[in-house]
Amino acid sequence: MKNIKINNNFKRIFIVLIILSIFLIGIQAASAATPTVTVEKWGTGGDVTKNSLIKKNIPKSEITTKVIKAAKKGTPVVKFGNGKGKKTLIVSGVHGSELSSQVASMKLINYLSKKKNIKGTIYVIPFVAPKATAKNQRFYNGKNLNSIANKKGSITNKIMLFAKKNKIDAVGDFHCTMPGGNPGKNIIMGTKVPTLKSARMAIGISRLIKQPYRNYLIAGKEYPGALEDVLNLRGIPAVTCEVKTPHGKIASGSITASLRQMLGFLRYNKIIT
Numbered sequence: 001m002k003n004i005k006i007n008n009n010f011k012r013i014f015i016v017l018i019i020l021s022i023f024l025i026g027i028q029a030a031s032a033a034t035p036t037v038t039v040e041k042w043g044t045g046g047d048v049t050k051n052s053l054i055k056k057n058i059p060k061s062e063i064t065t066k067v068i069k070a071a072k073k074g075t076p077v078v079k080f081g082n083g084k085g086k087k088t089l090i091v092s093g094v095h096g097s098e099l100s101s102q103v104a105s106m107k108l109i110n111y112l113s114k115k116k117n118i119k120g121t122i123y124v125i126p127f128v129a130p131k132a133t134a135k136n137q138r139f140y141n142g143k144n145l146n147s148i149a150n151k152k153g154s155i156t157n158k159i160m161l162f163a164k165k166n167k168i169d170a171v172g173d174f175h176c177t178m179p180g181g182n183p184g185k186n187i188i189m190g191t192k193v194p195t196l197k198s199a200r201m202a203i204g205i206s207r208l209i210k211q212p213y214r215n216y217l218i219a220g221k222e223y224p225g226a227l228e229d230v231l232n233l234r235g236i237p238a239v240t241c242e243v244k245t246p247h248g249k250i251a252s253g254s255i256t257a258s259l260r261q262m263l264g265f266l267r268y269n270k271i272i273t
């Protein structure tokens with residue numbers, strides 16, 4: 001009699017455990033994958049929350065705290081996906097005072113960390129040079145990082161090497177352009193030669209998000225040392241996306257416009273739907 005009772009209890013516990021594990025597996029399959037945050041120790045570290053507009057506009061969350069902490073030690077990299085599938089890289093903050101695209105990157109990171117069904121791999125570098133972002137400065141250590149990607153040892157050259165090492169298939173570099181400047185409007189830019197996929201991507205994103213595009217003929221001609229150009233010259237299709245806002249400030253709608261460009265870039269590359 002006693003033995004039967006113990007057996008029955010055991011059976012019940014066993015059934016409960018099975019139901020519980022099926023439930024947990026189900027939750028895990030449906031939930032978003034946790035991103036990993038790493039740091040490239042390039043001497044670029046800084047406290048981006050010292051920039052009051054960055055602090056005010058980025059989402060407050062656990063992942064944001066992680067990224068801010070990482071940025072104090074160097075250039076933070078947030079990775080979504082397991083390294084398989086098509087690999088994409090989103091970059092912002094090549095110019096430290098171009099705030100809307102850096103805030104948009106942080107919004108994207110927060111959005112993706114809750115998103116299910118990311119197909120492939122996404123790397124996001126939200127702050128290329130946190131030190132320059134913290135000081136709201138366009139240049140890093142007095143240098144325009146978007147004119148020296150062709151110089152060995154520069155931070156943007158290191159980003160190109162990072163893209164090579166991680167076998168990145170497409171790069172989006174996100175910037176801000178002054179009203180009345182060049183291009184002075186929201187735009188997607190690519191280059192035809194030698195990586196035609198760059199020009200095709202600019203047109204594709206432009207169609208998806210209904211913003212204009214401009215394709216240059218030869219990479220490195222108009223803008224030698226621009227990150228996009230150097231990536232295209234190395235055979236990694238890249239686009240430059242600009243949103244209109246004064247440097248060091250955030251114009252109304254410019255964060256949303258930049259985020260739209262980033263999502264368009266990911267949709268074009270079939271990483272998200």
Ligand SMILES: [Zn+2]
Binds near residue numbers: 098146175176
């Ligand atoms: Zn820029």
